[in-house]
Amino acid sequence: DGGITQSPKYLFRKEGQNVTLSCEQNLNHDAMYWYRQDPGQGLRLIYYSQIVNDFQKGDIAEGYSVSREKKESFPLTVTSAQKNPTAFYLCASSMAGVTDTQYFGPGTRLTVL
Amino acid sequence: AQSVTQLDSHVSVSEGTPVLLRCNYSSSYSPSLFWYVQHPNKGLQLLLKYTSAATLVKGINGFEAEFKKSETSFHLTKPSAHMSDAAEYFCVVRKDTGRRALTFGSGTRLQVQP
Numbered sequence: 022d023g024g025i026t027q028s029p030k031y032l033f034r035k036e037g038q039n040v041t042l043s044c045e046q047n048l049n050h051d052a053m054y055w056y057r058q059d060p061g062q063g064l065r066l067i068y069y070s071q072i073v074n075d076f077q078k079g080d081i082a083e084g085y086s087v088s089r090e091k092k093e094s095f096p097l098t099v100t101s102a103q104k105n106p107t108a109f110y111l112c113a114s115s116m117a118g119v120t121d122t123q124y125f126g127p128g129t130r131l132t133v134l
Numbered sequence: 135a136q137s138v139t140q141l142d143s144h145v146s147v148s149e150g151t152p153v154l155l156r157c158n159y160s161s162s163y164s165p166s167l168f169w170y171v172q173h174p175n176k177g178l179q180l181l182l183k184y185t186s187a188a189t190l191v192k193g194i195n196g197f198e199a200e201f202k203k204s205e206t207s208f209h210l211t212k213p214s215a216h217m218s219d220a221a222e223y224f225c226v227v228r229k230d231t232g233r234r235a236l237t238f239g240s241g242t243r244l245q246v247q248p
Binding site (some may be wrong): 128 | 138176177179183235241
């Protein structure tokens with residue numbers, strides 16, 4: 022089955038700890054994205070990557086870091102510098118063409134205690 | 135800059151009645167527009183997309199949307215609501231040059247009453 026997987030589904034961490042969220046896709050998509058969703062709000066872009074070994078900051082990148090060493094993987098690290106990390110995190114991917122559509126993973130709910 | 139306004143944060147309909155979820159966009163160029171649906175604690179599923187072809191776009195599960203440039207609107211409709219349609223719906227605009235990330239509306243929660 023082709024798709025996007027995110028793990029874990031639920032994640033709990035203590036304040037001050039870094040945590041890494043996994044995102045893997047087997048759709049052979051070039052571009053991958055990380056979004057954050059807070060209650061009652063739409064999604065906001067954290068980071069995106071259009072090709073391997075390259076990524077750009079989105080609208081709310083502070084306190085987050087990413088890597089793109091492989092085409093199929095785009096892990097997101099939530100660092101201790103992120104002031105309010107509790108949220109629902111969604112990963113997406115797309116082909117690189119002009120009419121590419123973004124497809125989303127099932128999400129990871131991060132709760133910082 | 136581009137933006138999306140979903141005019142209703144919450145819509146409630148009875149099963150079997152029509153659904154209308156309203157969306158207005160602002161863009162200085164011809165955008166691509168999308169509707170996504172999100173069920174509780176799930177990822178987003180694409181319902182339909184407009185990419186400058188036909189202005190009336192048909193999507194999955196009986197949904198459709200009409201792009202009206204003069205009104206800068208992209209409202210989502212369905213003739214007859216089903217209980218399984220209860221979810222959060224997001225209208226989304228995408229710039230088709232440079233960074234192709236999406237700009238999301240704040241969402242409309244659709245409630246379907248039996």
